[in-house]
Amino acid sequence: MRWSQSFLPTLREDPADAEAASHKLLVRAGFVRPVGAGIWAYLPPAQRTMNRITAILREEMGRIGAQEFYLPALHPAEIWKESGRWQRIGADMFRLKDRKGSDYCLGMTHEEVFTAIARDGLSSYRQLPQIWYQIQVKFRDEPRPKSGVIRDRQFTMKDAYSFDVDEKGLDRSYDLHRQAYERIFTRSGLAFTMVEASSGAMGGSASAEFIVESAAGEDTILSCACGYAANREKGRSAVPPVQDPVVKGAPERFPTPGVRTIEDLARFVGGAPADRQVKTLVMIVESKPVLVLLRGDHTLEEEKMKTALGTGTYRPATPEECVHALGAHPGSLGAVGVKGMAIHADEALRGRRGMATGANADDFHLRGVDVERDIAVTAWADLRQAQGGEPCVRCGKPLKAFKGIEVGHIFKLGTRYSESMKATVTDAGGRQIPIVMGSYGIGLERIMACAVELWHDAKGISWPASIAPFQILVTSLSAKDEGVVNTSRAIHESLLARGVDSLWDDRDANAGVKLNDADLVGIPLRITVGPRKIKEGKVELAVRRTGEVREIPADQAAEAALARLPTLP
RNA sequence: CGGGCCGUAGCGCAGCUUGGAUAGCGCGCUUGCUUGGGGUGCAAGAGGUCCCCGGUUCGAAUCCGGGCGGCCCGACCA
Known part of the structure; x- marks a missing residue:
């Protein structure tokens, strides 16, 4: 190709609205152009890179025996109603009506369509396992598209689905994908970390994310040289023990005029350092107050709390609701003596004594609190957000915290879709059993963007040879x-x-x-x-x-x- | 969805506070010359619904109201 004949519109200046390096450089170097919010045009050089990524994907998927499909992006609502996701998924899905007024959506993923095909086409355990995949456009009405091509509303995904007879088969399919993904990202020139992740709305038993470290990332990852790595939403760390003073007798109430925060109480004469305080948060769940207790210097991890509460529908209580529930404003709240209210306590509070906490009266606190003796904890759980620098739960070395971009995600779905959509096969004993499924996704544009995030300097992009245009x-x-x-x-x-x-x-x-x-x-x-x-x-x-x-x-x-x-x- | 900000030439911006006559600047583009190892120089040119609608006014890019679009932070997020 001759440059003089090419459409390679480089710009001398960065686009004004770009923040992420990949966003600036892909625009400046003539790879992409914005068409609307989160909608991008891929110009010839980008298309070349996308094609090269596609070639790697096809080779590596082929290597694990996967077969390529091409499914529609336009889906009738019916199959999404069957799986239950028509209702469960909210505004993230693009929905539309045809001229007759029937409901349709633009596919965010293809569990429903693939499962429908499997239902009609797979009838015997002897046809399994199968691995099916496609490389196709996906639509998501992101509340906030950003960072160029990293988070957009139309993007390209390699999505794969495995169909097995049982969990053991699923384990094998999942492992094949894990290996394929490692090869795919390595070949694409990306340094990545595989982290355990929450399965979220997808259900299922296990899932892992492939994360590329980048300042433009939206996930925070905790990792350790020993191999431990987790999304912060799920990550844990070892908490060094705190030496509590020996305190006898009941908690002592003492005046703390003006003390409203953990730091205030730590500075207050007669108070206690943050790690010897109990932080009391009041959440409203189904219009009832629920107490969440953490060590004073710890931060709540809301994802963990959602699991503990068994619902994602909650909100922090207003100051008025705190007064109504406990008799004091935030800053003087505590759980000592509270009855008839769910009290979720973080594991780090187990066995702690001589603690300080609010007395449920403005300007008063308690000290000498023995958590297990004085507080009617209804449920213990891991609720705190692990921080970088804290000791690794496996080996004790300090954890590294970094921002990352999710380029791939693998899930063990189990029978969630096959049961709701009645995709079954006949097993060796003649019984109808639901197919055990997995799903596996890779964002093509994210591979492209991550390569730029990882490989650029002050002058521009430095493509990995494998995916260069x-x-x-x-x-x-x-x-x-x-x-x-x-x-x-x-x-x-x-x-x-x-x-x-x-x-x-x-x-x-x-x-x-x-x-x-x-x-x-x-x-x-x-x-x-x-x-x-x-x-x-x-x-x-x-x-x-x-x-x-x-x-x-x-x-x-x-x-x-x-x-x-x-x-x- | 909460908070902040922005829509003026292909790109990046000024002008708006304090309304006024041909709406400027840099880059890019066209033509000619020049230069040819790190965004060269000179000259001449082309290119605009000043986001849209409405209002105020003799007069609106500028003031007011509404709308649309976009960005950033947060919330959200297979």
Whole structure:
């Protein structure tokens, strides 16, 4: 491809509204353009990269025996009503009506359609296992699209579904996907962490996310050198024991004028350090107050609380509701002596004594509280949010906390869809059994964006060789010098003849412009043909990622570049 | 959904507070010359529903009301 004939609209300046590096650079380097909020056009270079990602996906899915489908994006509401998700999923789904007024939606995923096909097409255990997948567009009406292509409303997903006779089969299919995913992301040039995740609304027994570390990420991950890694919503850490003073007798009530926060009480003479306080939160669940207790210096993890409460429908109580429930305003609340109210306590409070907490009277606190003796805890649970730097639960070393982007997710679904949609097979004993399913997704645009997040510098993108839009860029520093033009053309054509994706920058532009564009677009290998060196019959071979530059005879350039390709990062 | 901000040429912005005549600037684009190893220089040009609708006014990019679109933070999130 000749640059002069290509649509490769690079921009000199960053788009004003971009924040994430991948957002800025993919726009500037001419890969993508916004069409609407969370709706993107992929220009030719992006399409090339997407195609290369697709090729990797097909190879690796094929390797685990998966078969490719292509399903519709437009779904009749009926199948989503069968699975129950028509009701359960809220505004995240695009819904529409046809001319007759029937309900449809644009697919967010394809459990329903694949399960419907499995129901009609699979009837015997002897047909299992099956792994089916597709690479297809997905729609999600994100409340807040952001970060360019990382979080958009229309995106491309490789979604796969496994169908097995039993849990053991599912374990095998799940493991195959885990291996395939590791190969896919590694081949795509991504460094990733696999973390255990909550199965969320999907149900099912196990799930894992593949996370790429990035400042533009939306998830916080806790990981340890020993291999432990978890999403912060689920992550745990070891809490070093706190030495409590020996206190005899009942809790003592004492005046604490003006004390409203944990820090206030920690500073207050006669108070207690944060790790010897009990923090009392009041939540309203089904219009009833529920108490949630944490150590003073700990933070609530709402995902864990949802599990503990058994519902995601709750809200913090208003100050008035606190007064009504406990007789004091926030800042003086406590659970000592509270009866007839659900009290959820964090595990870190177990066995603690001599603690300080609110006395349920404004400007009064209690000290000498023995949590298990003085508080009628109705349920103990892990409720606290683990923090970076705290000791790993497995090995005790400090946990690392980092932001990451989810590029893939694998789920053990079990029979959630097959039961609701009646997808069964006959087992060896002649009984109808629900198919045991798994589902596995990868966001293609996220692979592209993560590669940019991971591999860029001040000058631009530095694509992993495996997913670069072109493999080699031949830059003519002059469009007038015949030696330069002829040599460039010869090298470019020789590369094409050898099946290499070569881009020839033949534009009649200033050398600086072309070199800067080269660095911006980020093709991994560049052959630079300039009027000075060409007089000695030489050209340059430059590696974008490392900055390494080598002079080579022009007539050996194609050969040398070809040899260098497989060694690129 | 809560909070903040923004819509003026392809991109990035100024002008708006205090209404006024051909709406500016940089980049990009076109033509010619120049330069040719890191966004070269000179000259001439093209390009605008100032987001939309309504109002105030002799007069609106500017003031007022409504709407639409977009961004950022948070909430949310297979």
